[in-house]
Amino acid sequence: MNRIIITVVGKDTVGIIAKVCTYLAENDINILDISQTIVSGYFNMMMIVDMSKSSTPLADASQALEQLGEGIGVVIKCQREEIFDSMHRI
Secondary structure (H helix, E strand, O other), X not given: OOEEEEEEEEEOOOOHHHHHHHXXXXXXXXXXXXXXXXXXXXXXXXXXXXXXXXXOOHHHHHHHHHHHHHHHOEEEEEEEHHHHHHHXXX
């Protein structure tokens, strides 16, 4: 499995989840787990996705999601699961 961690952070607005999920579905990227919260008007979402069936390279998907985020006023970052785990290990 080609698992990727996607984080989305910014001011809450209508359609953030829909726009991110639409991009993922259009690129055959499967959502394995998703968590989102809104605190004092700030949106935070973390997703674990599987890119193994997608023909889109991670670098291209990451860039497209960053641009999508800019368009809707949030910051979207993508990292391979193993890199994310290594960075957050105590």
